[in-house]
Amino acid sequence: MGQQTQLYALHNAAGAKLVDFAGWDMPVHYGSQIEEHHAVRRHAGVFDVSHMTIVEISGADSSSYLDLLLANDINRLQEQGKAIYSAMLNETGHVLDDLIVYLVPSGYLMVVNCATREKDLAWMQRCSEGLDVKLAERQDLAILAVQGPKARQLIDQVVDDPRRQVIDSLKVFQGKWYEDWFIARTGYTGERGFEIMLPGAAAQNLWQKLVAAGVKPIGLGARDTLRLEGGMNLYGNDMDETVSPLESNMAGTVVLGDRNFVGAQAIREEISRGPAKLLVGLVLHEKGVLRAHYPVYCGDQLVGEITSGAYSPTLNRSIAMARVSTAKGDFSVEIRGRTVPVELVHPPFVRNGKQVYKAWQAD
């Protein structure tokens, strides 16, 4: 038996199939992963992502601390509630984790991955030594993600007036506290939606009201296919401590200038010699399913492997992300001894319910 979120009993009551996810008993689906996927693209779904790690950062040196800790530029956050997505790198410029951080009245609010929690917290603590920075984990809060074209309309139906006003005031990638709820217009699906951090009892109540309003419970299985279609990396699959953000399709989140964040020097050196690998999207136009670790070939040459692959319910074909050493030529993937041609593309594959991927343009 693993750790359980505060919604565990509700998952069981909803018929969830539970699996171990980094030590947590989490719902992988509630019957059909594909139906759940479509529900988010076409209507609205609710995910329990309370296993993720929330950290409050406060103290006079918070900004300079995050300027040191993050590859993205914390000083881009000028408006209350706005968020950035960033990699946290080690000294060799490799990815320790990816995260989202919001500017809030008390300082900053950060959400990091569950599987990397202990490593991240230890690293963040170490980097804060000698600075006026306080780190406080918020294990008391649950997190619900409500995603899909009808997400806002259905949340608005079940929350009170002040919360509705907060929801309606939020810009994309912005979050605000209202009493003990933090409501953010963010997500991990490529669909419109919100992520709400709130106390356990309130989360149970909100979950039940959303489900009664027609929002479908969604498991981690559909969360993975939704984020893959959305072109979003999954830490541990698409990047880890063996690769740089430049090799992970995250160059746009690295702000160098004259900054001196942890790993910046390594990134400068990598740019001067050119990244050894790159992360690309793949589309399979024939039948079959691309899966993680399948080998990728350019002509006869083995040039890399798939990092994440799945059947895309929206596109009705298989898609993948792959880390390769070249993006020029004719590509194929070996699926269980069979070699099949694949198209190289720029993720995302799907945004707001529509196919959006573009053929890869080699530099």
Next chain:
Amino acid sequence: MAEFPGELHYLESHEWARVEEDGSVTVGISDHAQDELGDVVFVELPEIDSEVIAKQEAGVVESVKAASDIYAPVSGTVIAINDKLEEEPEIVNDSPYDDGWFFKISPTDLDELKSLLSAAEYKESCEDDAH
């Protein structure tokens, strides 16, 4: 709870075999297997008139979770395949023992069925896997 129809023969690798009145053998995957696999997205079937060998690969089923080989329960010639699975692989989840059948074999030796598991034995083997 998964169903384990008593009239079928099973492989530990989760295929079922049913002897039809005409002596042919219909093959599919069990209710337990479809439940473990999750939504089936793609099925690769043997070609009609091809020869299959007992307990050797005869096809592939791909689900949202994994790819699995399909083993032939008995040796023989493939005399029919379920074309519907091409467009609607989800039938395997909805009706694993009826509409979701995979292929039919004209068996070389029906005695090969004797080495397969009964419903009770197969159910026990699934329960063992879960522990």
